[in-house]
Amino acid sequence: MPRTTEFPFLVDTTIPTFPDSGIKIGVVTFPGTLDDRDAARAARLAGATVVPLWHADTDLQDVDAVIIPGGFSYGDYLRAGAISRFAPMMSKIIDAANSDAKLPVLGICNGFQILTESHLLPGSMIKNDHLHFICRDQQLKVENVNTRWTGLYEQDQLITVPLKNQDGQYIADEKTLDMLEAEQRVVFRYEGDNPNGSRRDIAGISNEAGNVVGLMPHPEHAVELGFGPDHTGRDGITFFTSVIKHLLEAGK
C-alpha cells in the first residue's frame, strides 16, 4: 500500500499538552448521549482523569467535577432533558451541586437543557426561532470569568466553538433575565448573528455560586488542532483547564 507520509502536515501537530493533574472529572452517559466521548477526550487532553458515570447508577465515585454532555438523552421527543432529569445519577448530581462542597457541573447543549429541567439553572430552551437544526462555528463573548469553568479566559474574550442543536433558543421571563444580568450570571453571549433567537443573545449561564455552568455551544468540539472550527480552533480547551486549575488551587 502506498504511504501517505510524503504529504506535509496541514496543521502544527506540536500542540501543547497539559500535565496529568490527578483531578477526576465524571462524564455522564444517558442512553441517547452522543458527545460523551468528546467530553471525555477534552477533559483528558486538559489533564484530568475521566470517570464514566452511567445515568442509572447512584455512585458519583468521588469525582471532583461533572460534565453532562450533549446528545438526545432519552430521545428528547417530549422536551429536551425532560426525562433525564429524573435519572438516579441526576439526583446525586443535583444534591452535590447544591451541597456545601459545590461540585462543579458543566452542562453542554443537552446537558444545559437537563440542568434547566432540573432547576439547577433558571429558564428553559425552546425550538430555534427558524425551526431548523443548526450546526455552525459560533463566536461567543466570555462575560464572566469568575465561574469554576471560565477562570482562565479573559474578561470579554471572543472565542469560537461549534454550535449544533434544534432546541437552543434560551428563554426566561424578564424578571429572571434581569436578575441574571444583575448578578453577572450571563457567562456567554452570542457575538454577531443570534443563531436561534435566544433572549438577550444568551448562550450560557451559571448558578449563583458559579459552580454550575450551562451553555448551548460545544467547547468539547474545539480542543484539538485539525478537528475544531476551521480546522484550527482550540478555544474550548480552556473550560477544562479552568476547572482543573480551580480544583488544584482549592487543594484537590
Place this chain on the structure above:
Amino acid sequence: MPRIVVDVMPKPEILDPQGKAIVGSLPRLGFTAFAGVRQGKRFELSVDGEVTEEILAQAREAAATLLSNPVIEDVVAVTVVDDAE
C-alpha cells in the same frame, strides 16, 4: 375571544416514538397506572370576531392539509372553544 382547537394524533397503526419514550419513563417516576401513551399535537387558532361556518370550514381544511400529515397522522377533532363560556 373564541378559538378553534385542532387535535392531531399519530395514526394508531403507526409507531409513535415520542409516546414510546414517555411510556418507558413513567414507571421509573412511580406512575404505574398507564398502559400506553401517545403524543400528538394541539393547535389553537384564534379568530378576530365570530367563528362562522365558513371559518370553521377553513379550519377543517387547514387541519387536513397543513396542520396534519395525512400519511402518518389523523385529525381527531376540530372544535370551537369560547373562553367566555
Place this chain on the structure above:
Amino acid sequence: MPRIVVDVMPKPEILDPQGKAIVGSLPRLGFTAFAGVRQGKRFELSVDGEVTEEILAQAREAAATLLSNPVIEDVVAVTVVDDAE
C-alpha cells in the same frame, strides 16, 4: 377503553416559533381567517380498566411534572375520554 387526555400549551407570554411559522404560511395557502396560531401538545394516556380518582390524580401529577415544563408551558386540561361514548 377509556383514555386520559392531557393538553399542554406554550404559555401565552412565550413566543411559540412553530405557531408563528404556521401563521406565516396560512395566508399563502388561502387561509385568511386566522389571527394567530399556537402549537401545543396532546397526550393520550391509556389505562387498563377503569379510570379511578387515584389514576386521574396520577395523570395530573405526571402532567405537571413530566409532560409539561412549568417555565414555558401550561397544562390546560386533563380529561377522561371514553370511546364507548
Place this chain on the structure above:
Amino acid sequence: MSAPKFNIDTVANAAATPHEEQPWAELGLKQDEYQDIVKLLGRRPSAAELAMYSVMWSEHCSYKSSKIHLKKFGAKLDEQMKKDMMVGIGENAGVTDLGDGWAVTFKVESHNHPSFVEPYQGAATGIGGIVRDIISMGARPVAVMDPLRFGAIDHPDTARLVHGIVSGIGGYGNSLGLPNIGGETVFDPIYQANPLVNALAVGVLRHEDLRLANASGVGNRVVLFGARTGGDGIGGASVLASESFDDTKPSKRPAVQVGDPFAEKVLIECCLELFKGELVEGIQDLGAAGISCATSELASNGEGGMQVELTSVLLRDPTLTPGEILMSESQERMMAVVTPEKAAAFEAVMAKWDVEYSWLGEVTDTGRLIITWDGETIVDVDPRTVAHDGPTYDRPQQRPARQDALQADTFRSSTAGASLPETGLELRAALLELMASPNLCDKSWITNQYDRYVGGNTALAMPDDAGVVRVDEATGMGVGLATDANGRYAYLDPYAGAQLALAESYRNVATTGAVPMAVTDCLNFGSPEDPEVMWQFVQAIDGLSDACLALQVPVTGGNVSLYNQTGTTAIHPTPVVGVLGRFDDVARRTPSGWRAEHDGQAIYLLGT
C-alpha cells in the same frame, strides 16, 4: 397470552388443499415464479410461505434483474485488488483492511421511493437502514453521507421533498451521533417524481470483531431484539386477509415506516457491547422483508436449519397475521444467534440498555427453516430457496435509437454555442448566471442542518470535496470518502458516465491526500423491463467494473434501485459511486480551497 386465532393456513393444510386460490399476483409474483415455488415445495405454499417468497423474490431483495450483471464486479478483480479486501460483495457491507488490526466497512443504499411518499420518514429510515447494515458487520458506525437528487428547484412539490428529506436525514443522523461528512445535492427536472435519496454509512472495527450474519452451531438460540413488530411497510389492504377469520380486522396497514432514532442509537451501543463481550455468533439487521429475510439468510448462510416459533415475536399491533409478521418492515430491529451458555449475559446487556427482546427458536441441522404458530407448522422450506435461489433474469437490452442523435447534438452545434460570451460584460452575466444555478451555489443551507462535529474525529467535511474521519486516535490513521455521480453524462453515455463518476470520486479522495482503496455504488435506474433502461444499466456496470480494474480499486458492496420512473419516462441513469481512501495520519489531509493564511502560494492547473 394465548395466540390470537387466525384461519391458520398450516403446511399440512396447504398440502391437503392444492387447488386453493392464492393472491400471488397481488403480492407481486409472476405466474411462472409462483409455479417455481410450487415445484420447489412439491405443493402449494402456505399463506406464510407465500408471504416469505413474495418479499424475498421481489426485485428489491432478490436482485433478480441485476444479479447476473453485478457478478462482473467480482469477476474483474485481480490479486492486488483482493489483497486488502476482507469481505467482498454479498455480505451486508464490504470490509477493507486498514492495517494495525483495524478494518473499515462502508456501503451506500437507496431509499428513493419511500422518501417520495413521506419525505421526512423515508429519508430518516434510509439512514437507519444503512447504519444497521454497518452494525451487523461488528463495526461502530462513524460517519454518514447523503447523495441527493431532486426535481426542478422551482417546482411546487420540490420544497416538500427537499425540506422533508433534509430534515429527515438530519433528524435521524444527528440523533445517532454520526457526523455527516458530505454528499451531493443536484436539481434536475428528470427527478421530479423520482427523487433519489441515497445514504452512505461507514464504520470501523478491530479485525477480531468482524461478524458475518450466519446461524451456525446446532442448538444455538435465535433472538429478536429492538423495536416491536408492527404493520409497517406491509401497505394498503392486506392481501393476506384470507388468513383471518373475520374481515372486520383493521384492513389498513401503514405503507410508510416511522423511524425512532433513539431506539437505533441504543441498538448501536447494545450491539457493540454484545460484540465486545463476544456474546453473539452472528447478527442480522432487519430491513426490507424483515423476519423473512433475517431467518432465511441467517439459516442459509449457516449450517442450514432453523426452528422459529412466531407467536414469540413481540408485537406492537396484536392483530397482525403470521404472514404479515413475516413481511413487516418495522425499523430498529436486529436478530442474533447466541450460544445457550451466553443467553444470560445477552439478557443482561438488553436489561442495561432497556431493550426488549424475545427468544424465537434455535439453530438445527435439518436443512429446513421451520416456522410454527402456536406449535403448528406454517413454514417448512429450504432456506436457500428463499434467500438465494430466487429467479434471475437476463432481461433484453436495446441501445436506444435516440442515442446517436443525442451524442451528435453537441453544445458547439447549438445556438447557445454559436453565441458564446465574449465581452467582459457578457462574461460577467454568464458567470452570475452560473453562480445562481442551484446546482453550483452554496449548499450550506443544507449542510448546516447536519452535525459534522460529533465524535470529534471529523478532519474534513463541508465545504470540502471529500469527508475525512480519524479512525485511530493514537496514530491519527483515518479514512477519506467521497460520493459522486453525473446523471447527464451517464444519459449521454452510460459506460463512460459511470467511469466519470468513479473518476470524480476517486480524484476527490486522492486530492485530500488519501490513498483510494475501495468502492461502493448505488445504481439508480428506471425499469429493468424496459430494454433501453436495461442497456443503460449493463453499460454502466461494464464501465464501472472496467474502470475499477484500471484504477485498482475493488467494489466491495452497494445497492441497486430500479423502477425509478414515471410512466414510461425513466430517470437519467444515475450510478452513484463512493470511494474510500486511507490516511496514515489525517493531520496530513489537504482541504479543497486555498485559504487566507496561505497567502502567496502558487496555483497550478494539472491535467488536460
